[in-house]
Amino acid sequence: xxxxxxxxxxxxxxxxxxxxxxxxxxxxxxxxxxxxxxxxxxxxxxxxxxxxxxxxxxxxxxxxxxxxxxxxxxxxxxxxxxxxxxxxxxxxxxxxxxxxxxxxxxxxxxxxxxxxxxxxxxxxxxxx
Amino acid sequence: xxxxxxxxxxxxxxxxxxxxxxxxxxxxxxxxxxxxxxxxxxxxxxxxxxxxxxxxxxxxxxxxxxxxxxxxxxxxxxxxxxxxxxxxxxxxxxxxxxxxxxxxxxxxxxxxxxxxxxxxxxxxxxxx
DNA sequence: CAGTATCCTCCTGGATACTG
DNA sequence: CAGTATCCAGGAGGATACTG
Numbered sequence: 373x374x375x376x377x378x379x380x381x382x383x384x385x386x387x388x389x390x391x392x393x394x395x396x397x398x399x400x401x402x403x404x405x406x407x408x409x410x411x412x413x414x415x416x417x418x419x420x421x422x423x424x425x426x427x428x429x430x431x432x433x434x435x436x437x438x439x440x441x442x443x444x445x446x447x448x449x450x451x452x453x454x455x456x457x458x459x460x461x462x463x464x465x466x467x468x469x470x471x472x473x474x475x476x477x478x479x480x481x482x483x484x485x486x487x488x489x490x491x492x493x494x495x496x497x498x499x500x
Numbered sequence: 501x502x503x504x505x506x507x508x509x510x511x512x513x514x515x516x517x518x519x520x521x522x523x524x525x526x527x528x529x530x531x532x533x534x535x536x537x538x539x540x541x542x543x544x545x546x547x548x549x550x551x552x553x554x555x556x557x558x559x560x561x562x563x564x565x566x567x568x569x570x571x572x573x574x575x576x577x578x579x580x581x582x583x584x585x586x587x588x589x590x591x592x593x594x595x596x597x598x599x600x601x602x603x604x605x606x607x608x609x610x611x612x613x614x615x616x617x618x619x620x621x622x623x624x625x626x627x628x
Numbered sequence: 629c630a631g632t633a634t635c636c637t638c639c640t641g642g643a644t645a646c647t648g
Numbered sequence: 649c650a651g652t653a654t655c656c657a658g659g660a661g662g663a664t665a666c667t668g
Contacts, residue, residue: 380606380609381602381606382530382531382534382602382605382606383531383534383535383549383550383551384551385551385552386551386552387609388605388609388610388612388613389602389605389606389609390531390551390552390605390609391609391612391613392604392605392608392609392612392613393530393531393601393602393605394527395612396525396601397524397525397526397527397529397530398525398660398661399522399525399660399661400661401525402510402521402525403510403511403518403521406510406511407511414629414630415629415630415631416629416630419630421511422511423511423512423513423514423518424513424514424518426661426662426663427630427631427632428631428632428633428661428662428663429660429661429662430631431630431631431632432660432661438619439615439616439617439619440612440615440616441611441612441614441615441616441618441619442612442615444619444622445619445621445622446621446622446623446624447621447622447623447624447630448624449623449624450629451629451668452629452630452668453629453630453631453668454629454630455629455630455631462608462611462612462615465604465607465608466604466608468600469597469600469601469604472596472597472600473521473524473597473601474509474510474517474521476520476593476594476597477510477516477517477518477520477521478508478509478510478517479593480520480590480593480594481508481515481516481517481518481519481520482516483569483590484516484519484520484523484568484569484570484590485516485519485520486569487567487568487569487570487590488567488568488569489567490569491566491567491569491572491573493573493574493575494572494573494574494575495574495575495577496574496575496576496577526640526641527640527641528641542649542650543649543650543651544649544650547650554641554642554643555650555651555652556641556642556643556651556652556653557640557641557642558651559650559651559652560640560641575650578649579648579649580648580649580650581648581649581650581651582649582650583649583650583651
């Protein structure tokens with residue numbers, strides 16, 4: 373039996389679906405979720421895995437994802453401290469879409485780069 | 501036979517795959533591509549379809565996607581003018597990932613909203 | 629190790645008005 | 649119809665230094 377509940381769609385402003393898309397529309401969220409798809413990771417593991425991200429921005433990103441229920445965070449009150457991030461069940465539902473996106477990027481990234489600046493309009497000429 | 505060419509991966513800074521992800525990391529790109537997945541659309545058709553987008557920002561988004569080879573643009577020199585946008589073959593390769601993301605958002609968007617602000621760390625207590 | 633604090637810059641994106 | 653011009657605010661995100 374298929375589920376046909378549609379709590380809005382991405383074309384409607386301010387509906388949950390649209391807000392969910394906007395949650396992922398930043399530089400790091402997709403990559404972070406992809407990085408967590410294999411299992412829990414610590415802060416510095418993620419930082420080492422994800423090239424170019426700073427400690428500050430990574431922590432920011434993690435907190436946003438945590439606030440929206442995609443990522444869980446557990447901290448051991450050790451010294452030095454140990455933190456673990458992992459996908460929540462809700463976050464797990466994103467693994468498949470995010471993996472598809474990432475695989476697309478790895479296959480077609482170079483095409484996108486090469487296309488840069490080469491585009492021209494197809495101007496149709498009026499006949500007669 | 502599978503293709504195993506990997507022009508970088510999304511974890512590497514400044515590699516094409518990462519840049520491709522960043523190309524989509526804005527408020528409108530995913531929704532626009534989803535909106536074009538059924539076929540060509542005119543400027544005002546897209547504007548009507550996509551709630552909340554302004555003419556300016558839509559045009560901006562279309563130009564960026566065009567520059568990177570995901571969207572083609574054809575203009576008839578009519579008065580009033582007629583413009584058509586459609587996915588390029590490269591853009592078509594994004595339809596499946598983008599549809600997955602959108603369907604995820606429509607299914608789980610409300611969960612993401614409800615989760616907002618309810619998150620707490622799972623603080624493990626040291627035993628002994 | 630896992631962050632914060634601070635500062636700063638760029639860019640996205642919204643509002644409004646105008647054009648061929 | 650399909651934009652552009654202009655102005656503007658906010659926030660993402662980078663650099664650096666510091667902390668428990």
